[in-house]
Amino acid sequence: MSSGAIEYKSGERNVNRDANVLETKTNSGITCVWSGKINDDYDVDFEWEFDWDELRSRGVFEITGFITVYSASGFFTAKKIDVKITEDNQEITKEVRGGYDSFNVYYEYSLTPHYALISEKRDYDKMFAPSDQNDTILIVDGKKLHVSKSFLSYHSEYFRALFSSNFKEGQMDEIPIGDVSYEDFALLLSTFYPTQEFPTDKTVEKLLEMARRFLVSSATRSAEHHLMNMSKINSEKMLWMADEYVMPKLLEKCIRGLNTEEKAKKLKQSEEYKKLSDSAKAKVLDRVFSQFF
The missing domain is CATH 2.60.210.10 (Apoptosis, Tumor Necrosis Factor Receptor Associated Protein 2; Chain A)
Incomplete structure (x- = not known):
């Protein structure tokens, strides 16, 4: 638009x-x-x-x-x-x-x-309705999600292990997934199931959190693409997210963006800077010294 x-x-x-x-x-x-x-x-x-x-x-x-x-x-x-x-x-x-x-x-x-276009929210209940293409049921937040084991296993190491014969859940007809809300879990699956839905600035941080927990690398890549190309999230928070959720391309881009003393000072004074890893802080300092000294 x-x-x-x-x-x-x-x-x-x-x-x-x-x-x-x-x-x-x-x-x-x-x-x-x-x-x-x-x-x-x-x-x-x-x-x-x-x-x-x-x-x-x-x-x-x-x-x-x-x-x-x-x-x-x-x-x-x-x-x-x-x-x-x-x-x-x-x-x-x-x-x-x-x-x-x-x-x-x-x-x-x-x-x-x-x-950037803002996509409409998907109908999650319709997405997880019974279908002859699904072969198992996940219980999340009291709701039944009809899903395909093979499809989830392809995209997630977590589900690949969960559905294997080495876990008792792999033999269950209905598998409970605890400590997660229905909306958050559906958000994660919507990035690849059954077709891809793209993240927004409102959903990207939660999506990264869920992708890390359930080992969905494709969701992390989708989030990184959004942050690099379409996001309006401020640079300090974006740098922290790049470091926290291990997105090297985004981290490099954020550090490269520290091209004025004003931007460098703003980052140093932010709450996000305090939460950066030692490795990320070292990269920031290298950039500042090479740019201004």
Whole structure:
């Protein structure tokens, strides 16, 4: 889902051999740092670096559109750059032929935020209704869940062991699963049974907790994908979740995102930082020292 385009036009700025940051501007939740410098070939190296944490916190997962850069005196024809801004791609660069060692430039953009879709809640009772494809019953929170042993065993080491002949439960017609609510258990199974349902920010932490208990690695991978690409959860909590539930790709991404002193200080002052493992803290410190010292 997308909203309307966000548009902006800068003022004129002088670009030369010494210039670097030409302008920093925040507009409708998008902060853009525009840099430019004339290189040894008298061409201009432009860069636009975007920070859109505010939009991301409102559910935006990517921004698309275009940037157009102009010479105020017509030293080069206007250059239009198609852009796709994601969490992994927040810098746009462009070399433009100039021919002079100093002149004025300006730019404009038209950028459209794209919002993650929120899926509707599944009818769990219908999902666990009797079927000729099911061959056992789980008792969870007083409810009967009709399920397939082979399907659950394929996705979960926990159920693979539970249904084996080495456990008495494997021989029972109805198997009780204790210390878990019906809603939480159904949430876990809904990520693969009978078809996949994707996590949301409201469900992802509980899903990770359940996936760890019942050894469902596919649910953890699904949660990690959501957190990396669509989540609006703040970076401090996301880093803790990556560490707590062993999601290395997400952990790397969160640590890579510590690219300003403000972000590093905010993490250090958070409750989530106190709960990080020693290993994660060491990686954070390595990132901070390499970035700022």
